[in-house]
Amino acid sequence: MSFEALYQEKRTSAAQAVRHVRDGDFIIVPTGVGEPPALLTALSERRLDFRDVKVAQILAVRKYAYIDPETTQHVRHVAFFYGGATRAGGQAGWIDFIPNYFSEIPRMIERGQIPADVVFSMASPMDEEGYFSLSLGADYTMAGVARARAVVLEVNPNVPFAFGDCRVHVSKVAALVESSEPVLEVGLPVIGPVQEAIGKHVAERIDDGSTLQIGYGGIPDAVVMQLTHKHDLGIHTEMIGDGILSLLESGAVTNKRKNYLPGKSVATFALGSRRLYQYMHRNPALEMHPVDFTNDPALAGLNDNLVSINATLQIDLLGQCGSESLGLSPYSGTGGQSDFVRAANRSRGGKSFIVLPSTAKGDTISRIVPVLSPGTHVTTSKNDISYVVTEYGVAQLRGKSAKQRALELIGIAHPAFRSELTDQARSLRIL
Numbered sequence: 206m207s208f209e210a211l212y213q214e215k216r217t218s219a220a221q222a223v224r225h226v227r228d229g230d231f232i233i234v235p236t237g238v239g240e241p242p243a244l245l246t247a248l249s250e251r252r253l254d255f256r257d258v259k260v261a262q263i264l265a266v267r268k269y270a271y272i273d274p275e276t277t278q279h280v281r282h283v284a285f286f287y288g289g290a291t292r293a294g295g296q297a298g299w300i301d302f303i304p305n306y307f308s309e310i311p312r313m314i315e316r317g318q319i320p321a322d323v324v325f326s327m328a329s330p331m332d333e334e335g336y337f338s339l340s341l342g343a344d345y346t347m348a349g350v351a352r353a354r355a356v357v358l359e360v361n362p363n364v365p366f367a368f369g370d371c372r373v374h375v376s377k378v379a380a381l382v383e384s385s386e387p388v389l390e391v392g393l394p395v396i397g398p399v400q401e402a403i404g405k406h407v408a409e410r411i412d413d414g415s416t417l418q419i420g421y422g423g424i425p426d427a428v429v430m431q432l433t434h435k436h437d438l439g440i441h442t443e444m445i446g447d448g449i450l451s452l453l454e455s456g457a458v459t460n461k462r463k464n465y466l467p468g469k470s471v472a473t474f475a476l477g478s479r480r481l482y483q484y485m486h487r488n489p490a491l492e493m494h495p496v497d498f499t500n501d502p503a504l505a506g507l508n509d510n511l512v513s514i515n516a517t518l519q520i521d522l523l524g525q526c527g528s529e530s531l532g533l534s535p536y537s538g539t540g541g542q543s544d545f546v547r548a549a550n551r552s553r554g555g556k557s558f559i560v561l562p563s564t565a566k567g568d569t570i571s572r573i574v575p576v577l578s579p580g581t582h583v584t585t586s587k588n589d590i591s592y593v594v595t596e597y598g599v600a601q602l603r604g605k606s607a608k609q610r611a612l613e614l615i616g617i618a619h620p621a622f623r624s625e626l627t628d629q630a631r632s633l634r635i636l
Contacts, residue, residue, distance in 0.1 A: 239342025286538030369492030506551030533580030
């Protein structure tokens, strides 16, 4: 049977495709815009027909009807990372959460620690060899594809066909649903003067030829905006977005000086504009790979001068970063922050930057604190931390004593809190 005949045989409606789901199933869905809207809408509409089905995803970007506290006994969301669509449910306790390092989710699926009965994913149109590209989210989804009883793809002509280990053959697919809605676009965050000041401090410490990992948010993108004059930068990151696209278009990124996969930008998921998705389409200079490849500290750290830039919510005077909760209240997740901090520490000449505004709530709360708020989830440990940056400067903590760290961090705190932090450090016998 030809690939096209096989495609037509498996082509169906979203309502029919969700019949591949059985009670008790664990459905794997890709990161962000890789989530398939027609399939998840159809699942939502039929959710009362199911019992104990779980939908697992690292970052949901749309709040589908199944994300409903009244129907969790039928279909329940399981988060690897909270976002706007799932944060309230996580804080209220009716959305489940699985702690993880992003890089290790595929291994957890392979070992059966995280089930993968069904995969729902967006996909590009099929190529002449019978392959679809899961370009928007290879992440842990490819591991799910390898184990799932049923792989159901939502094929959309607006999804780019990217190169790398992100292809699925039509013979491995249980059902194909066609859609043509534009891929969801996620614009750049708003960049204010604080973010711009932090970005300047970081950009000044990034050398030509560095390989970059850039997280999502106003501060990382503020760094990117100040790198367009650099030369021969490389990209080895988890997320490719419009900030990185601006570096590619400016010519600042050539990937020539990368040690690992030179000449290629490497990422595991995409989150940006239509321009980004068009750039990705059949671009030989870009590869999308599973997250156990992109985020493996040993592999990413093979690049000399690897620079990681990630944000945190709060940091204590020892250098412990609480990047994923507000005290006991969950906010996001570990994501790839720890992966790339460790990768940069392994890299020859590597630098990891943790960035944060010095204050919150209109300068009434210091984000640099003597000890983390009770219950805070520690994301980057005191043993891994290196550079910490606020709008007031840069603290380099790696190799420093507890006393030296406290002095460095107090020096970049908001001036209104420095005296208080000094007194608190003395009462804790740090100073």
